[in-house]
Amino acid sequence: MLEGIPLFPEQASSLAPEVDDLYFFVTAVTAFVALLVVFFVIVFAVKYRDRTGEKVGAPITGSIWLELGWTIVPFFVSMAIFAWATIVFFHMVRAPDQTLEIYSTGKRWMWRFQHIDGQSEINELHVPLGRPVKVTFTSEDVLHSLFIPAFRVKADAIPGRYSSLWFTPTKVGEYHLFCAEYCGTRHSGMIGRVVVMEPNEYQAWLSGGGGMSMTARGEQLFQQLGCVSCHLPDGSGRGPSLVGKYGQQEQLASGDAVTVDDTYIRESILTPQMKLVAGYGPVMPTFQGQVNEQGLMSLIEYIKSLPATGTVATQASAAPPAPGAAR
Amino acid sequence: MTTTVLPRVNYLNVRHGVASWLLTKDHKRIGIMYLVVVTIAFFLGGIFATGVRIELTTPQGDFVSADTYNRLFTMHGVAMVFFVLIPSVPAILGNFALPLMIGAKDVAFPKINLLSWYIFVIGFFFTLAAMVLGGVDTGWTFYTPYSTVYSNSNVLMTGIGVFIAGFSSILTGLNFMVTIHRMRAPGMTWFRLPLFVWALYATSLVQILGTPVIAITVGMLALERALGFGIFDPRLGGDPVLFQHLFWFYSHPAVYIMILPPMGVISEVIACFSRKNVFGYSFVAFSSLAIAVFGFLVWAHHLFVAGISPYSAMVFSFLSFAVAIPSAVKTFNWTATLYQGAIWWRAPLMWVFGFIGLFLIGGLTGLFLASLGLDVHLHDTYFVVAHFHYIMVGGAIMGFFAGLHYWWPKMTGRMFSNAAATLAALLVFVGFNLTFFPQFILGYLGMPRRYHAYSEEFQVLNVLSSAGASILAVGYTLIACYLVYSLFKGEAAGANPWRATGLEWKTQSPPIPDNFPETPIVNEAAYKYSEREIEVA
Numbered sequence: 001m002l003e004g005i006p007l008f009p010e011q012a013s014s015l016a017p018e019v020d021d022l023y024f025f026v027t028a029v030t031a032f033v034a035l036l037v038v039f040f041v042i043v044f045a046v047k048y049r050d051r052t053g054e055k056v057g058a059p060i061t062g063s064i065w066l067e068l069g070w071t072i073v074p075f076f077v078s079m080a081i082f083a084w085a086t087i088v089f090f091h092m093v094r095a096p097d098q099t100l101e102i103y104s105t106g107k108r109w110m111w112r113f114q115h116i117d118g119q120s121e122i123n124e125l126h127v128p129l130g131r132p133v134k135v136t137f138t139s140e141d142v143l144h145s146l147f148i149p150a151f152r153v154k155a156d157a158i159p160g161r162y163s164s165l166w167f168t169p170t171k172v173g174e175y176h177l178f179c180a181e182y183c184g185t186r187h188s189g190m191i192g193r194v195v196v197m198e199p200n201e202y203q204a205w206l207s208g209g210g211g212m213s214m215t216a217r218g219e220q221l222f223q224q225l226g227c228v229s230c231h232l233p234d235g236s237g238r239g240p241s242l243v244g245k246y247g248q249q250e251q252l253a254s255g256d257a258v259t260v261d262d263t264y265i266r267e268s269i270l271t272p273q274m275k276l277v278a279g280y281g282p283v284m285p286t287f288q289g290q291v292n293e294q295g296l297m298s299l300i301e302y303i304k305s306l307p308a309t310g311t312v313a314t315q316a317s318a319a320p321p322a323p324g325a326a327r
Numbered sequence: 328m329t330t331t332v333l334p335r336v337n338y339l340n341v342r343h344g345v346a347s348w349l350l351t352k353d354h355k356r357i358g359i360m361y362l363v364v365v366t367i368a369f370f371l372g373g374i375f376a377t378g379v380r381i382e383l384t385t386p387q388g389d390f391v392s393a394d395t396y397n398r399l400f401t402m403h404g405v406a407m408v409f410f411v412l413i414p415s416v417p418a419i420l421g422n423f424a425l426p427l428m429i430g431a432k433d434v435a436f437p438k439i440n441l442l443s444w445y446i447f448v449i450g451f452f453f454t455l456a457a458m459v460l461g462g463v464d465t466g467w468t469f470y471t472p473y474s475t476v477y478s479n480s481n482v483l484m485t486g487i488g489v490f491i492a493g494f495s496s497i498l499t500g501l502n503f504m505v506t507i508h509r510m511r512a513p514g515m516t517w518f519r520l521p522l523f524v525w526a527l528y529a530t531s532l533v534q535i536l537g538t539p540v541i542a543i544t545v546g547m548l549a550l551e552r553a554l555g556f557g558i559f560d561p562r563l564g565g566d567p568v569l570f571q572h573l574f575w576f577y578s579h580p581a582v583y584i585m586i587l588p589p590m591g592v593i594s595e596v597i598a599c600f601s602r603k604n605v606f607g608y609s610f611v612a613f614s615s616l617a618i619a620v621f622g623f624l625v626w627a628h629h630l631f632v633a634g635i636s637p638y639s640a641m642v643f644s645f646l647s648f649a650v651a652i653p654s655a656v657k658t659f660n661w662t663a664t665l666y667q668g669a670i671w672w673r674a675p676l677m678w679v680f681g682f683i684g685l686f687l688i689g690g691l692t693g694l695f696l697a698s699l700g701l702d703v704h705l706h707d708t709y710f711v712v713a714h715f716h717y718i719m720v721g722g723a724i725m726g727f728f729a730g731l732h733y734w735w736p737k738m739t740g741r742m743f744s745n746a747a748a749t750l751a752a753l754l755v756f757v758g759f760n761l762t763f764f765p766q767f768i769l770g771y772l773g774m775p776r777r778y779h780a781y782s783e784e785f786q787v788l789n790v791l792s793s794a795g796a797s798i799l800a801v802g803y804t805l806i807a808c809y810l811v812y813s814l815f816k817g818e819a820a821g822a823n824p825w826r827a828t829g830l831e832w833k834t835q836s837p838p839i840p841d842n843f844p845e846t847p848i849v850n851e852a853a854y855k856y857s858e859r860e861i862e863v864a
Contacts, residue, residue, distance in 0.1 A: 005768075006768075022700050034687045041665060044665035044668070045670055055669035057668035058666075059857035062609075067656070081698055082698070089644075089699030108477075143473065149772065153703065158633070176782060179775070181470075181707060
């Protein structure tokens with residue numbers, strides 16, 4: 001790729017053309033303004049040049065109309081850019097409803113990707129063409145940032161929280177995946193590739209590797225850690241039922257309401273006393289140190305999988321309470 | 328004007344010896360002392376930058392190790408931001424020129440002014456010690472939890488240096504503010520003040536209100552790193568993003584500490600060499616204050632991809648566009664100042680032209696980054712690196728050199744070579760663009776910043792960038808050569824070599840220790856070129 005200078009990155013997601021259109025517009029507007037000013041500076045500097053240094057300029061002090069003009073016009077132009085850019089941004093932060101979920105953790109200096117079906121990979125991310133993909137991720141140590149230039153997406157990986165980004169790949173191929181937030185010695189080695197495959201090839205790839213699905217792994221943890229003994233599906237346990245709760249509003253003891261999402265579930269496992277559900281006592285111990293980031297993600301995926309309707313959650317209720325369950 | 332004999336008594340020769348400098352309360356000497364320290368820091372920062380640019384000529388990390396590279400770019404940033412850009416114009420040119428421009432004998436608190444210099448030097452020594460002991464590798468932004476938990480470098484020592492130097496900035500801001508309020512000569516009303524004074528006033532506001540926040544932030548960082556307080560580390564219940572809010576609450580306004588004073592310089596120089604008033608004086612004056620105030624309300628635009636709510640991102644994006652307007656107004660006013668002027672092409676004006684060109688690009692590319700939909704892609708790439716170098720080097724440093732060349736005859740009593748200075752301005756302008764313009768393209772291509780090794784397709788643009796940096800280095804070295812040469816061989820400047828208005832040009836060059844033989848009385852607005860003959864001393 002050394003011949004010629006690349007000027008423009010590949011477009012490989014549905015967001016990329018949106019971002020690029022905006023980029024061209026802003027480039028055109030700013031280039032016009034820059035050239036206009038440079039033009040006038042050069043013309044004035046040459047036209048009014050005085051080699052003697054002894055003349056004086058015309059006694060012009062200013063013009064209120066010009067001042068108003070060059071305040072108001074740039075304001076409206078910049079508001080147009082602001083509005084357009086904000087629309088593009090909201091497309092980026094609002095994932096479509098039906099996405100392929102992939103989980104990821106960044107740690108110095110690698111990215112681990114976990115597919116729901118059980119496949120996991122390091123510094124490589126295989127995704128199918130044409131399907132919206134949502135990557136939910138966190139960091140195990142310092143700040144990182146997941147950046148895929150060809151998709152025009154980026155979000156920081158922050159320890160203790162979940163971030164997410166989504167994209168719909170539009171072109172089969174391999175693309176760079178970078179860590180964009182400085183993370184120490186091998187920051188520039190925390191890179192990888194995204195492989196966009198035809199959907200059928202992706203299916204073949206997925207079934208190629210073994211491993212337990214995230215839901216199954218989450219269910220296993222749910223029992224091993226003893227969650228199951230309190231979070232009974234019918235709500236009669238010492239903890240609230242988790243069946244059908246994902247994505248719903250939950251009333252808290254403090255009077256606030258909270259949406260049950262990835263971040264809230266994570267928080268409730270690690271710091272259970274922080275946001276207690278109304279009607280339940282502060283009896284749950286913390287699971288900090290007993291479950292790692294992948295485990296947390298599997299638990300979340302399992303809780304998500306519990307049916308949203310009133311039907312009995314067979315998986316959970318069928319399991320006997322684990323002995324020595326945490327109180 | 329062919330004589331080389333300086334006035335018999337002036338502030339430079341009135342006393343001799345090292346002690347006469349180290350114990351001086353003369354604002355002009357203190358300005359020179361800042362110039363010496365800042366020049367050392369600038370060349371130090373330049374050496375670190377050279378290491379970075381050499382490393383980046385090849386995609387492999389083969390010139391220095393990754394750890395060394397990380398230390399190089401960090402120490403380049405620390406030296407340049409805290410010990411060059413922030414003090415350059417206010418502490419050097421402001422100290423020298425402010426009392427002269429308002430017809431005062433000195434600043435309001437001369438001893439505190441000297442104290443500021445000592446605090447600055449002590450801060451610089453701590454930072455130097457950190458560098459000598461092996462350096463620091465967190466990036467100049469000190470992001471947590473890397474800086475508090477994971478880094479094995481001299482974070483605390485550097486933090487102490489930055490912490491201490493901050494107090495120098497606060498005291499200088501305080502001193503200038505009181506000076507501008509209380510020390511103006513009779514008849515020097517607010518709207519007769521030169522625009523550089525307005526710019527320094529706006530800057531003082533930011534220094535006084537913003538700098539304590541970085542001191543507190545660095546203090547909290549030290550508590551967590553040294554004593555394990557859980558403030559930013561999530562494993563101790565802290566919030567790493569909190570650090571970013573606090574850090575940028577100072578460090579974004581700090582950009583205006585860097586750029587407002589050079590903007591003031593530009594107004595002075597462009598008026599002088601166009602022989603005209605600055606177009607729209609009050610708009611230029613108030614835009615400085617507007618920038619200072621809005622500058623405090625945009626910090627979270629550094630956090631658009633750091634997990635802040637999309638709605639707060641929207642607000643900060645809007646405010647970031649808003650802060651661009653007063654900067655645009657200033658640029659249009661400077662351009663209009665040239666209209667129907669009598670433009671005298673001297674070296675200081677060439678630096679101003681360079682400033683306008685580079686600041687335009689720097690300011691306009693800021694709009695890309697203020698745009699939410701573009702910033703997601705551009706954040707933490709070379710686009711950002713290029714953008715802030717256009718503002719901080721293209722803007723602040725070009726403005727500093729415009730001012731240094733403008734007031735050099737007043738500071739030293741000597742003229743430098745106009746041809747050499749014009750050539751240096753050209754070299755710096757060309758070298759700068761060749762260094763940093765390719766980085767905009769690299770950024771949009773997706774090359775992340777702070778990368779020791781990079782993907783092969785980025786090489787050509789990086790080689791261009793390194794080539795430009797070598798031209799830039801030649802330009803800066805040339806400045807040092809002809810300015811030092813002028814000290815020994817330069818012609819005597821006379822009181823007013825540029826035939827400028829302004830009180831500082833009414834006293835001899837170099838001025839007497841008390842600036843003026845008797846307190847000047849002001850009876851006209853600044854920049855009255857057109858309505859009377861200019862006195863040539």
